[in-house]
Amino acid sequence: MSLGNSFGLCFFHSLLSQLQTKTGKSSLLVFRQLLQSNLKPSDLTFSLLIKASTSSSFASNSLKSKPEANQIHTHLFKSGIIQLAYIRTGFLNLYANLGCLENARFLFEEMPDRDVVAWNALISGYSKNGYDFSAFNLFIEMVREGFRPQATTLVGLVPSCGRLELVFQGKSIHGFGVKAGLDRDSKVKNALTSMYAKCGDLEGAEILFEEMVEKSVVSWNTMIGAYGQNGLFGKAMVLFKKMRAQAVEANSVTVMSLLSANIDHEIIHCFAIKAGIVNNASVVTSLVCVYAKCGDSESAELLHRSLSQENLVSLTALISSYAETGDMDKVVVCFAQSRQLNMELDAVAMVSILHGVKNPAYIAIGLAFHGYGIKTGLCIHCLVANGLISMYSRFNDIEAVFSLFYEMQEKPLISWNSIISGCVQAGRAGDAMELFFQMKMYGYVPDAITIASMLSGCSQLGYLQYGKKLHCFILRNNIEMEDFIGTALIDMYIKCGSIELAERIFRGIKEPCLATWNTMITGYGISGFENKALSHYAELRKRGLKPDKITFLGVLAACIHGGNVDKGRRYFHIMMEEFGISPSLQHCASMVTLLSRGGYFEEALLFIRNMECDPDSAVWGALLDGCCIHQEVKLGEYLAKKLYLLDHTNGGLYVSMSNLYASEGMWDDVARVRQIMKDTGGDGSSGASLIELTS
Structure with a gap:
């Protein structure tokens, strides 16, 4: 080697050495500059290049790093340096870190003389990339072939046993470590402590921690x-x-x-x-994530700006925070920022954005991100596909939901749950039932989420017998009856007209949550059991639970069905004054219904005039219904005009007015209203009745 070549290589070797601690410059770029200088790389050059690539940001962006690693591999192969054991082992480790396990395994299998370092690199690679059983089996293979594991072997392997399914294997490795005297190594002890903690065995973790001398x-x-x-x-x-x-x-x-x-x-x-x-980038990123999770987007954004180098994790946290609050405009700004920095969103960020598209005004943004997902290939990801299914379900676009679902190459249980839930939410419980049967035909076992969705579907269709079968499935499979499953079951029995079975389920739940109490109170209210609904409200308060908006909707419904205006007034004031709950339009419509049915029209009109929000068609419709009951024709006509201006396609308006005129024998007016109804495209008979046929 000439002196000039020697000095040139030394210069580039120095650069590559620096890149092992710095992440600013691409190691492959330095290598290309070396080649352009007509310098011939040596085995030391490639050794430093591999180390720099493994330790730098090169390994953090797998999309760009894998092709670059293949380029280095080609140079190694052409130069013949790949035959050197330590070079092959180093490159095997690089492939393992990048998740290219097939390439790593190929290099491993081609090694004429494997050493413990090569075994360690492959075992650690499988463990880091989530191939836990493969890592354990490789360890067994290593021992069987007569290789003596080192402390580094266990440090690389033990993390793969950090879940309940592999706790036995983890304990076996611990036992092996004790027998081989490797457990005294502090790194091994730390790895074992972490493993026991992840498996929920805190006692084991504490014992290991206390055993450490230093x-x-x-x-x-x-x-x-x-x-x-x-x-x-x-x-x-x-x-x-x-x-x-x-x-x-x-x-x-x-x-x-x-x-x-x-x-x-x-x-x-x-x-x-x-x-x-x-100022540590990892600390700042973690703080951004926590502030964003707590809803403090402003602090998260300030911290994010303090980062010397942008990273996708903190940007994703910000995007998730904005999406959670429905601030899609800022989501778009963050997304534009990521594109300027040549950062591609990952599946987690995409799902966060899709979950934030709740307002119909932002459907165009949802469609745009769907297009981005197709372009980047993210739509293939199961999580993203489920996020899209949920988004389209919220807007009742069931055709898009079905299209996405049937395009999925793999349909895990979570995807079946998403589409079944989407159909139920869109009022297409029949389609949900059909999908449920298909899911079972493909061999999937329903979980608690599936059952809860199907119970909601039974509630829509009034399928009591099928609801009972689902109840039997819950009991046979020992599915926990607390919280949402118990609530869904109670709701199903109530809406299918079996209040006694709903009561039996409710009594069987040890500690009902607020949602369960609300379901029972509402059920009693709509079923005409006013006293039971109010006594359950009193019991809820005795148990120290704080009622919410849904609770008071149920209580007001009970007062309406019982015709008890005084109690309704009292509970409405308790809701606002004692619990500080601002009445929604639903609460206001309930109060207007209660007052107008009781004949308190002046009070009802005064109530509407004092409302903080503008009354909608439900509020005016509630007053119109009261007019029909008490045959208040003049007020009814005035309300009908208001309702017509708000929503002239509302069939209920014409039916109510027709009934009001009919009660007074005003048949010409009845005919006029019916003709208007026909002209608007309705005939007042669009309702449907369901009966369940049982064999």
């Missing part, structure tokens, strides 16, 4: 994270204070562990500033 900051972070994962936020904070008392210096991982432990993020933010680690 606890590094990694050990403390692992145990703080363990408490956080298991919801023991108080213990996480106590342990953090012990750590500080023992003068262990906190780092960025400590802050992120505390944030994941749901400890007051503002306190942790202050600590990060005091400790001088608030």
Whole structure:
């Protein structure tokens, strides 16, 4: 090698070495510059290139990194340097980090002389990429072939056992580590502590933690994270204070562990500033995510701006926060920002955006993101497809829902649940039933979400017998009857006219949630059991539950059916004055119904005049219904004109006026109203009755 070539290579080797700690410049770009300088790369060049690529941001963007890794592989193959064991092992590790496990396995299988380092790289690669069973089986294969595992082997393997299905395998590895004397290594102990915590065995995690003679900051972070994962936020904070008392210096991982432990993020933010680690990109990103999750978009945005280099995680958190509040204009701004930075949204960000499209005014934005998903290939992702199904379901576009569903190559249970729920929400329970039978034919076992959707479908169609079959399925499969399943079952029995069975289910629930109480109160109200509805409201209050808007809708419905105006007035005032609940249009319509049916027309008109929001057709319609009951023709005619201006296609308006005129024997007016009704496209007979046929 000439002196000039030697100096040139040294210069580029220095650059590649620097890239192992910095992430600003592409290692492949430096390599290309080397080739353009007519320098011949050596095995050291490729070794540094592989290390730089593995440790830099090269490995963080898999879409761009995989083709670049293939280019490096081609150069290695052409030069013959790939035959060197340490080069092959290093490149195997790079492929594993990028998730190219087939390529990594191919390199591994082609190795004439495998060493423990190569086994470790492949085992760790499978573990990091979620191939937990493959990682464990590879470990067994390694031992059978006579290789002696090292501490690094267990550190790479143990994380793959951090779930209940693999807890036995995890304990087996622990036992192996004890027998081989590897458990004394602090990194192995930390990995085992984390594994036991993720499997819910906090006692095992605590024993390992206490056994450590010298606890590094990694050990403390692992145990703080363990408490956080298991919801023991108080213990996480106590342990953090012990750590500080023992003068262990906190780092960025400590802050992120505390944030994941749901400890007051503002306190942790202050600590990060005091400790001088608030400028760490990972800490800032975590804080952005927490502030965004708490709905403090303003603080999240300020922190996001402080990042020296934009990253997709913090941008996704901001997008999710704006989408959650329905601020789609800011979502679009963030999206434009990501495009300027050549960042592609991932499936999580797309789903957040789609969930935010709730207002019909933003349907165009939803369609635009659907187009973006098609262009980028994100629509193939199951989560995104389900998000699109949910979005189109909200706007009753069932044709689009079916099209998306049948285009899916794989249809997991969550996708079946999405389309079944979408059909029920759109009032097409019959289609939901058909899909449910198809789902069972394909061998899928319904879960609690499926059953809850199907119970809602039975409520729509009045399918009591099929609802009972679903109830039997719940009992046979020991599905938890608390919360939404119990509520859906009670609602089904009530709407199918079986209040006694609804009561039996309600009494069987140990601690009914507010939604369950509301369903029972509303059920009694619409079924005419006023006293039972009000006694259940009183019982709800005795148990310390705070009623909400739905509770008072049920209570007012009971007062309407019982004709008790005084009680209705009292509960309406309790709702506003005692609980500070602002009445919605539904509450106002209920009060107008109550007053007008009782003949208190002046009070009803005064109530409407004092409403904070503009009365809609439901409010005026409630007053018109009262006019029909008390044969108030003049007021009824005045209200009919108002309703006609609000919604002239409302068939209920014409039916009410026809009935009002008929009650007074005004047959010419009846004929006139019926003719207007026909001219607007309705005939007053668009209702439907359902009966359930049982064999």
